[in-house]
Amino acid sequence: TGNVFAQSKDWKEKSIENKEERMQWWKNDRFGMFIHWGLYALPARHEWVQQREQIDHDTYKKKYFDLFNPDLYHPEEWAAAAKEAGMKYVVLTAKHHEGFCLWDTKTSDFNAAKTPYGKDLIKPFVEACRKNDLKIGFYFSVIDWYHPDFLIDNTHPLRNSKDARSKNKDKNMDVFRKYLKDQLRELLSNYGKIDLLFWDFSYPGEDGKGHQDWDSEGLVKMARTLQPNIIMNDRLDLGSDAWGWDYKTPEQFMPQTSPTVNGVKVPWETCQTFSGSWGYHRDENTWKSSNQLIAMLIEVVSKGGNLLLNVGPTARGNFDDRAMERLQEMGKWMRLNSKAIYGCTEAPAGFNKPDNSMLTYNPKTNRLYVHLLQYPFKTLYLPGFKGKVKYAQFLHDNSEIKYSSRSSAKDGEHMTITAGENDLIVDLPVVKPDVQ
Numbered sequence: 166t167g168n169v170f171a172q173s174k175d176w177k178e179k180s181i182e183n184k185e186e187r188m189q190w191w192k193n194d195r196f197g198m199f200i201h202w203g204l205y206a207l208p209a210r211h212e213w214v215q216q217r218e219q220i221d222h223d224t225y226k227k228k229y230f231d232l233f234n235p236d237l238y239h240p241e242e243w244a245a246a247a248k249e250a251g252m253k254y255v256v257l258t259a260k261h262h263e264g265f266c267l268w269d270t271k272t273s274d275f276n277a278a279k280t281p282y283g284k285d286l287i288k289p290f291v292e293a294c295r296k297n298d299l300k301i302g303f304y305f306s307v308i309d310w311y312h313p314d315f316l317i318d319n320t321h322p323l324r325n326s327k328d329a330r331s332k333n334k335d336k337n338m339d340v341f342r343k344y345l346k347d348q349l350r351e352l353l354s355n356y357g358k359i360d361l362l363f364w365d366f367s368y369p370g371e372d373g374k375g376h377q378d379w380d381s382e383g384l385v386k387m388a389r390t391l392q393p394n395i396i397m398n399d400r401l402d403l404g405s406d407a408w409g410w411d412y413k414t415p416e417q418f419m420p421q422t423s424p425t426v427n428g429v430k431v432p433w434e435t436c437q438t439f440s441g442s443w444g445y446h447r448d449e450n451t452w453k454s455s456n457q458l459i460a461m462l463i464e465v466v467s468k469g470g471n472l473l474l475n476v477g478p479t480a481r482g483n484f485d486d487r488a489m490e491r492l493q494e495m496g497k498w499m500r501l502n503s504k505a506i507y508g509c510t511e512a513p514a515g516f517n518k519p520d521n522s523m524l525t526y527n528p529k530t531n532r533l534y535v536h537l538l539q540y541p542f543k544t545l546y547l548p549g550f551k552g553k554v555k556y557a558q559f560l561h562d563n564s565e566i567k568y569s570s571r572s573s574a575k576d577g578e579h580m581t582i583t584a585g586e587n588d589l590i591v592d593l594p595v596v597k598p599d600v601q
C-alpha cells in the first residue's frame with residue numbers, strides 16, 4: 166500500500182519522524198468526545214459492573230447480550246451532538262474490558278451482529294462522523310474478561326496472573342495475542358481512515374516488561390503499518406520510547422502543569438466524565454455543571470492540553486437529557502469563544518493572569534485570550550505583561566469588543582499590549598454578567 170511503515174527499514178524511526186505532522190490536527194482541535202458504550206449500559210451502573218459484581222459470563226450473556234437491541238441507536242445524532250458542542254473528534258469503545266465487540270468481527274461471536282440487534286455498530290458510526298467532519302478514534306481494550314486465554318487478568322481476583330498460569334497451563338497467551346492482532350487488523354482495515362487509537366490498558370508489571378504479555382510493540386507496529394498517520398495514547402506501557410505513544414492521558418485528573426517526559430513538555434489529553442462513571446449510570450447524581458465543564462476545557466487548553474469528554478449512551482443507544490443539556494450549553498459557549506480554544510495553548514511565560522481568570526494563547530495569530538471566570542466588577546490589572554501581544558479580544562454576544570490600551574478603551578478599538586509595558590489597566594465595560 167506504499168505506506169512508510171511497511172517499507173521502512175526501521176518503522177520506529179519513521180514513527181518518530183512523522184509524529185509532529187500527524188499530531189497537528191489533534192493539537193489544533195483540542196476538544197473531543199469519548200463514548201463508552203457496551204453491554205454494561207443495560208445494568209446502567211458502571212462499565213466495570215461485571216468485574217465489580219463478579220457476574221459470571223453465562224449470566225452476563227443471558228441478562229445483557231441476549232437482550233441487547235438498541236432501537237434508539239442513531240450515530241448521526243451522536244455525531245451532530247458532538248459537532249454542535251464544538252468537539253472535533255470522537256473516540257468510541259470498539260471493545261471495552263467485557264470483551265463485547267461493537268463490530269461484526271470474525272474473531273468472536275460475542276459481538277453486536279450476533280445480538281438481537283443483529284448488525285455491525287461501527288460502520289454507521291464512522292460514516293456519521295465523516296459526514297460531520299469529525300476525526301474518528303477507536304478505544305481498544307487489551308484487557309478482555311471474555312477471552313478464556315486472557316491469563317494476566319490482574320483486574321479479576323479469580324484470574325490473577327500468579328494463579329492463572331499454573332491453573333490454566335493448557336491455555337495459551339499466544340492465542341490471546343493473536344486474537345488481539347486479528348481484531349485490531351479488522352478495525353484498522355475495514356472502516357476506512359481511522360485517525361486515533363485509545364489503547365486501554367496494559368500493566369507494566371514488577372519487571373516493567375508487562376507490555377510483553379500483550380506484545381504491545383507488535384500491536385503498535387501493526388497499527389502504524391495499517392494506518393500510517395494514526396495517533397495513539399500511552400497506555401500500552403512502552404515507557405518513554407517515543408515510537409510507542411503520541412500523547413499522555415491523565416485520567417479524571419487535572420495536572421498542575423503540562424506533563425513532561427525527561428523534562429520535556431509532551432502532548433497530553435485528560436479524559437473526563439460528566440458524572441464519574443464512563444458507562445451509562447442511571448443513578449449517579451454527581452454531574453458536573455456546564456460552567457464547570459467549560460472552565461475545565463479552558464483550564465486544559467491553558468495548560469497546553471486536550472479535553473476528551475465522555476458520554477455514556479443508554480442501552481437503547483441515545484444520549485440522555487443530562488448529557489445533551491451539557492453538550493448544548495458547551496456548544497453555546499464554543500460558538501462565541503472557540504477561537505480561544507482551537508489552535509490555542511498555554512500563554513507565553515511572563516504573563517501574570519488576573520484573579521479568577523485563565524489565559525489561552527494562539528501562537529499562530531499571536532492572540533492572548535483572558536478568560537474571566539467571575540463577573541469583572543472591578544478594574545482588572547494585568548500586571549507584568551512582557552510578551553508582545555498585538556491586541557486582546559473580549560468576545561461576547563456575537564460581537565467582538567476590542568480595547569485600545571489604557572482605560573480609554575472603547576468598543577471597536579484594539580488594546581495594544583506591547584513589550585516593556587508595566588501594568589496594563591483594562592476597564593471592562595459593564596456588560597451582561599455572562600461574559601466569560
Ligand code: FHN
Nearest residue numbers: 201212213365366416436443
Ligand atoms: O478501566 C478503564 C475504564 O473503564 C475507562 O475505560 C477508562 C477511560 O480512560 N480507562 C480505564 C481506567 O483507566
